[in-house]
Amino acid sequence: MAGPHDMATGADMPPHLTGALGLWTWDLANERVRGDARFAALLGLDPGQARAGIAAADLYARVHPEDRLRLRIAVAGVAQGAEVFAREFRVTTTEGVRWVQARSRVEHVADRRPQSFSGVLTDVTEQKRVEDRLDVAQSAGGVGTFEFVDGFGTVDVSDQFCRLLGLRVADTLSVRTINATVEPGDPPLIGGVSNAEPTFRSEVRIRRADTGEPRWLAIQGERRIAADDAGPTTVGAIYDITAAKAAEAQLRELAATLEQRVEARTQERDRLWSTSRDLFGVVGQDGVLRAANPAWLRLLGYEDSEVVGRSFLDFVQADDLAAAGRMWSGGDAAVALEDLDVRMRARDGAWKWVNWTVIPQGEAFYAVGRDVTERKQLEQQLRQSQKMEAVGQLTGGIAHDFNNMLTGILGGLDMVQRRLASGKPAEAQRFIQGAIASAERAAALTHRLLAFSRQQTLDPSAVDANGLVLSMEDLLRRTLGERIDLAIELDPGLWSTVVDANQLESALLNLAINARDAMPDGGKLTIETVNVQLAAGAQSELAPGDYVQLSVSDTGTGMSPDVMGRVFDPFFTTKPLGQGTGLGLSMVFGFARQSGGDVTIYSELGRGTTVRLYLPRHLGEAPAAEPKAAAPAPRGAGETVLVVEDDPAVRPVVVELLRDLGYVALDVSGAEDALAILQSQRRVDLMVSDIGLPGLNGRQLAELARDVRPDLPVLFMTGYAAGASRRSDFLGPGMEMISKPFAAETLAQKIRAMVAAQSPGTAGAP
Amino acid sequence: MTEGRIYLSELEVDALTELVNICVSRAAASLRQMVGRQVFLSVPSVEVVGRADAVNLMAERETGGLVAVRQDFDGAFAGRALLIFPEANSMALVQAVTGGELSDADMREFEDEALAETGNVVLNNCLATMANMLQRPLEMSLPGVMRGEGARLFQLDEAATADGVVLFLYINFAISERDIRGYIAVLMDLSSLDSLKTLIAEFIARVVGPSAAAEV
8 A cells, every 4th residue: 555655756657557556645534635647647637736636526527427426435435434445437538538446445443534545546448348358258268267365255256157157147156155066075166276386277066056957167277476465366267168078978988888889789790690590600611610500400400519510511412512512612712602502401301402692701601591492392393384384385296196196006906907807817917016006106105294294303313315315206206396307416425414304304395395486487406415525614604524415406597696695584585475484494594503514505596596405424324224215107108199198107007098998009208209299290189198297288288289280189187186177268179188086987988089079080190 | 236236226236335345344443453453354245136036046155164143133124244254263263352361172162152242243333333324223133153054144034025135245354364264244135125225315415415416
């Protein structure tokens, strides 16, 4: 506190007013105020006048009207005995309005009114502005400030300080109020600092007074030597660090629970491993199972201990070993293997089809196997339906064949009867043999059909492909019809192969039917067998080694490259709706691949198609050859009735019958021979022709015959029962038809009627 | 002071603060005489709040660990004056006021008595000054010593009307050369705000002169 005697010293000092400190003395008794040069400058007074003293009323006049009375009350307070004087007010000077603060401390003495009091006057204009800015900064930054004099029960606080604690906004808060928000056990916000530390920082948990919400606050501050005699002052700031603390806690939590979460994730995987219906296995590069899941027990009946440590191949059916071995063979070790069907042996000896996917990973293979036994059974059923469809396609041709055979039998027996009746038993022998041969062929065909349509499971065994082709020759010839020549070229030294014989027959028949359908105007079908040795990469899908190649070539329409690309697709067909399932070639393909072989197809539009089946060589003993089909019946000679019949069993019967009836019979087996005779000068009174002939059919032959002999009567023989409904459309004038099998008597009458209707001479040579 | 402006003008709060300032200063003078040491006072802090808010405010305030001497008063307005200091300080205060003439055992025995007497001197002086300044009689109770439960220190008459306002006033004090810190709190139940305003206006007119007061 400055006394009046100090005032002269400030007189010569330059009036730097910002933050300037002026000294003053207030004479209460005379209501006058004296001040130093800075005091004078702050209030806009003349320094000399101020030093001499001015009337209090003159000073009040310079104070802003709104602050004037407040200043007067404060001064009156001191006069009445108040010890603390502190007031901020505005003064109006020539330089504008200035905020100043007057402070003083007066010691009250009982029963004695103070006569004067002295104090300081400070320019706080800048401080006010800074405080305003600080308020904004505190609100925006969420920083609350406080000032605390050691030992005092209350703390001067900023508005933001109160808000941070959830307290009502006040300028002053009691220390206890502030510290009561702190969580028990944490250091107090105020007054908890050791006196030795000039600066401090700590973190404190509080519970907001208004909401009870727990928050983290940081408190930071410094201790200052007392500005007056009251004691050291602590000035500091608090701010909320809950979010940072929460993040920190979360991080700790994450670190602490990492192991737990890894465990949980592992359990999830374990659950998948344990509950899956698919077989899971971990297999080493040696093919030995390192681990197996419980599905092995459920599907195959093996306990874990019965699987782990054993070779995977121990569970695989012998026929699938080669394919299964590829699962962990060194060559393609890094490549995942998918969709491999393998038969696995269950503990009770049953076989289960399992579709494997194998993924190499590091030193091990991870194998997942799905039970596809049911799917395989359905596939088997589908193959059977496919076969039956092929039989259905054959029906027309087979009926024709059977009628031919029956004709041979019935006709032969009829002739025998006639020979016996006329007392020539020696001649009957020939016809008996013919009838027997026909009956045997019928029986063989029936046998083939039955064998073909019989439901058989896939059962690969050693097969002599040559024998199989020969055994099917008859069936194929009939399937192909008369207009297609069948050539069979077999390698006499052919290796035997390991396939399902039934499936191979089905495949061959399918290929033959396709070939037939590709040759609507006739052609040549060649079936060829040959041994091949494939080098590595020669046939991309096949491992190098020995194969039996069976090829089926036709001279048909061929296929465009576009069609070629899709021929193995299931349900792809070029046939009209209802005439094919589109499964033929895809079944052939499936069969070949499943047998460890492959199929290639070569085709050119308009030139024909060759399908080659590669079948794995069988290295064991050759199978026993099947007995060959019975030989065809013998043939006869001809006279003036021209018999055109390709069937050698039917032809002699017809010829013999004609001779018996007193006709001269000329017999030929095809249209070309028949035309040669017709174009010659030989007498022909009647032509008896089969309708289904190789090359030109019977109807086409009749057209050509009429060109050279317009009035030639023609009698058609047909094995198709369906022909009757189209008879009128099919037959021209002078043409008749007779259905096989026919009785000799019926034929005799028909021929007699036709020859009789023909006037003599007109049917002679052209 | 923030809340006070709802009920009283800034000038009225100023005047009221000054009024209490004068009273506490007189009380401090008494304390100074008793302990023979310098006693420093802080700038007074005043809050005037609604009674409903006051309940919350009081719950926020002092909780335990305190010693207080209280004196209730009644008259034109009712209230309670408190001399509050930390429990740890109480023995030092007793020692200070008894001039170090008592043994520790005696001090403990006479602690409450000495505290009550100290409070009586300080607070009575304070309240007497206030009655004198406002020129209205105030009836004062006997001083009582309270410990612990701080919230109870601030509880006024529970029967008071709910729509009244409560004035809180704080002045810190420190006794030089003794490690004694504390504060004086005055709580007034301003059941008749209008009468207080009249008293304040009269006080202003008296201390600054009628002509100056008329400028307001």
